[in-house]
Amino acid sequence: MTKGASAIGPEMRKLSAYMAGALGRRLPATVVEKAKHHILDTLAAMVSGSRLRPGKGALKYVMTLGGTREACVVGSTLVTNAPNAALANGIAAHADETDDSHAAAFVHPGSAIVPAALAAAEKAGADGQGFLRAVVLGYDVGCRLTRALDVKAFSRTSRSTHGFGGTFGAGAAAGALFGLKAPSMRHLLSYLAQSAAGCRAQTRDPDHMEKGYDFAGRSAHLGVLTAGMVASGFTGVDDVFTGRNNFFEAYSPDPHLDALIDGLGRRFEIVETAIKKWSVGSSIQAPLDSLAYLLETYDLTADDISEVNVHITPGSAKTVDNADLADINVHHLVALMIADGGVTFASCHDWRRVRDPKVKAVRKRVRLVPDPSLPDSRDARQAIVLIATRDGRRLSRRTDAVRGTPANPASRAEVTAKARDLMGGILGARRTDRLIDTVLSIETVGDIRRLRPLLRPATP
Amino acid sequence: MRSPKISRPTRALSEYMAMALRRRLPAPVVEKAKHHILDTLAAAVSGTRLLPGHQALRYVGGLGGVREAGVVGTRIVTTAANAALANGMAAHADETDDSHFSSHIHPGAAIVPAALAVGEKIGCSGTAFLRAVVLGYDVGCRSTKALDVHAFSAAARSTHSFGGTFGAGAAAGALLGLDAVQSRHLLSYCAQTASGVGCTVRDTEHVEKAFVFSGRPAHSGVLAATVVASGFTGVDDVFDGDRNFLQAYSPKQHPEALADGLGTYHEIMGTNLKKWSVGSPIQAALDGLQAVMTDHPIKPSDVRSIQVRMPPRGTRVVDNPAMPDINLQHLFAVMLTDGTLTFASAHDASRMRDPKLRSLARRVGIVAEEKLYAPAHPRRTIVTVTTVDGRVLSRTTDFVRGALKNPMSRDEVAAKARDLVAGILGKRQADRLVEAIWTIEKVNSVRRLRSILAAATPRRLS
Secondary structure, three states, rough: OOOOOOOOHHHHHHHHHHHHHHHHHOOOOOHEEEEEEEHHHHHHHHHOOOOOOOHHHHHHHHHHOOOOOOOOOOOOOOOOEEEEEEEEHHHHHHOOOOOOOOOOOOOOOHHHHHHHHHHHHHOOOOOHHHHHHHHHHHHHHHHHHHHHHOOHHHOOOOOOOOHHHHHHHHHHHHHHHHOOHHHHHHHHHHHHHHHHOOOHHHHHOOHHHHHOOOOOOOHHHOOOOOHHHHHHOOOOOOOOOOOOOOOOHHHHHOOOOHHHHHOOOOOOHHEEEEEEOOOOOOOOOOOOOHHHHHHOOOOOOOHHEEEEEEEEEEHHHHHOOOOOOHHOOOOHHHHHHHHHOOHHHHHOOOHHHOHHHHHHHHHHHHEEEEEOOOOOOOOOOOOOEEEEEOOEEEEEEEOOOOOOOOHHHHHHHHHHHHHHHHHHHOOOOOHHHHHHHHHHHHHHHEEEEEEEEHHHHOOO | OOOOOOOHHHHHHHHHHHHHHOOOHHHHHHHHHHHHHHHHHHHHHHHHHHHHHHHHHHHHHHHHOOEEOOOOOOEEEEEEHHHHHHHHHHHOOOOEEEEEEEEOOOOHHHHHHHHHHHHHHHOHHHHHHHHHHHHHHHHHHHHHHHHOOHHHHOOOHHHHHHHHHHHHHHHHHHHHHOHHHHHHHHHHHHHHHOOOOOHHHHOOOHHHHHHHOOOOHHHHHHHHHHHHHHHOOOOOOOOOOOOOHHHHOOOOOHHHOOOOOOOOOHHHOOOEOOOOOHHHHHHHHHHHHHHEEEEHOOOOHEEEEEEEEEEEEEEEEEEEOOOHHHHHHHHHHHHHOOOOOHHHHHHOOOHHOOOHHHHHOEEEEEEEHHOOOOOOOOOEEEEEEEEOOOEEEEEEEEOOOOOOOOOOOHHHHHHHHHHHHHHHHHHHHHHHHHHHHOOOOOOOOOOHHHHHOOOOOOEEEE
């Protein structure tokens, strides 16, 4: 033993002990309810994502690999080994932008953590309660990790908080389900530190495939892989967070180690995670909230509207200004909602609608206004929508807190309605309802593998 | 739509990668590549009987998967990515594998397993396999140079892990026939998965180190290449433009190093082999002791004391630690007693309790001397043996055997490989392995290597 090999800092000691105890720890009822929403929302993202190009590509890829039958690939009949299932389901969960996001930690936690937890739980034969607690732990570890790195400073360096937070969250959830004790959890955290990766160049990925890989697929895969390795006996460094050549020295100019354990057991990161009401990019949530309000309140149709001005921050405008992908193109989506009187997952993702004359006619009346007076914050991506009607009215609606964010949370009914919209066409209405019921009463599920038949497509 | 703007280094590198399997290599490069392929395969086979390699093959054995590639030293056949993971960990299960000084990576341990796994998957020829390996060294070593090796390492990040990922990915991608556009996407997928921090210096069991240096990079490289080959697309130029990889990971960036000298300078020519399967700082000392013993036949009982004077870097690690293969005093005692040092004797922990060896080891002292260091001879080491009859026998080693200025001969490389694998594969198979690599141009499918590299899967460590 070299000197200092077993020196363990207080943050590592506390975090690893918390992780090792997570499956045996009761959670407050509000946290359990919120976790069910995020599990359901992420499963729905996986199912809908399995029919988008990244998800289809992922299934096609893992199908060729074979593997011990441990875990299912959602939206298919394939059962494969847990790391490969996590890879495919992760890519599907972030095949587009419908999945949940944590603004302060700048992570899309569900898309990496839920696939990893599902795969690990299936492999381990965990019960529903164990699965849910592992998911909550994943959010708690993944989001605290990027906070400890200092989200702003870290992002400025062009490294991906999503890849880093996702890897730690996925690994923590899988490690808990594999029953790791505190010393093994410390080794797992070191393996996760060795596997955490990602560069923000993915914002330039026009097909959302590399993004699905970085945000979720790769993170979930390595989380399950390394947790499995440590469970099978791999050893490592006892405290990767302190000591010579530690993780924070490597990656953070301004680390906050205390953030790793801040409020553990009292403050749950999943409660601070936003669910998207609309299956479109983050910056377009507030415009659609405002627009939906105006259309409904004033009972407007396309014919009533002469002009629409959408105000968002200049930073957001850069991302969504006539973007390549239909589901992150603000002009198109605003026009689509007006033309159809609403949007669904299917309509948002149907690229043919971009050329639909009916939508194009409305789109000519949509103007994007980069508005520096709106607060430039990921916590509150605000928008103002102004509509001029043909009969001369000027209507406006400002959205301060987007529906689904912690300040304006979505109801259980809204979460299930969204899940039904995303999954119904693929799983069929009956299976979709059974899946929703099962997730909402997950404590009563004795073996998580019971979800498997519910996640298969109606017609393979 | 897609940005057509690709920076010059990225364009040159990706076009080079896409053509690598069709490009003839100079004869000395081919010869050197054979040495490194054989040496790495031998490292992987011997590593399956050490803890990191053994853990890896046990884990991978449980994953199952399509039978694409073999785990060396076993009868396990699994997916290319899994095989690369296990063989990669085994290849750096200890410190017998090759190393590249100026890029600060252990290229062979990550690249050869990745190339072998994908080569087996597609049944490529021996020539293609060799060219893919050479490309892997060229891309992997250049990637850490582009990150600025010193600044990057000083930031506690692992050059080994990052360089290994790009090298393994490049070799795998070439074998899968990726064109220049796909090669650029592959580089971006490698960038998204390159990871690793320097805390491995604190890993006492070498398991995490094996994962970081080569197991994870080989696995990630194969994963990235196969994902792109199956149709995944990505960013066109991850080394340039907004939020690029080099900016993300290094305070100093040299993008031009990515393509510098491509096709005229081959990084494998700058890679060191190890004559002895022991830690780096001990190599020169063993060379010196062997030279003294060759010139002056001495028995253990003749030795009064031995002084080893060496540059300070690394002396702390080798000064009487618990692991035999990095314990200088113990290894000197073994060589004096046995007349030579083998892989088996260097790794036999039970002999550390032998009272005769311990008494001999106590007569060996290390003196760290800063003035022995010079950039031209960073590992100059002086071994001085004082005999009981009063003779003082001294030998200075300027250049370690196997290093660039003192290369190992083909026979030495073969002898080392035989020593590492014969106990596991048997003498006949060891000879067949050496022969197959020396004539790799004649191998139609590298799957032929699978049966040569296979042995009964070990249940526990011997």
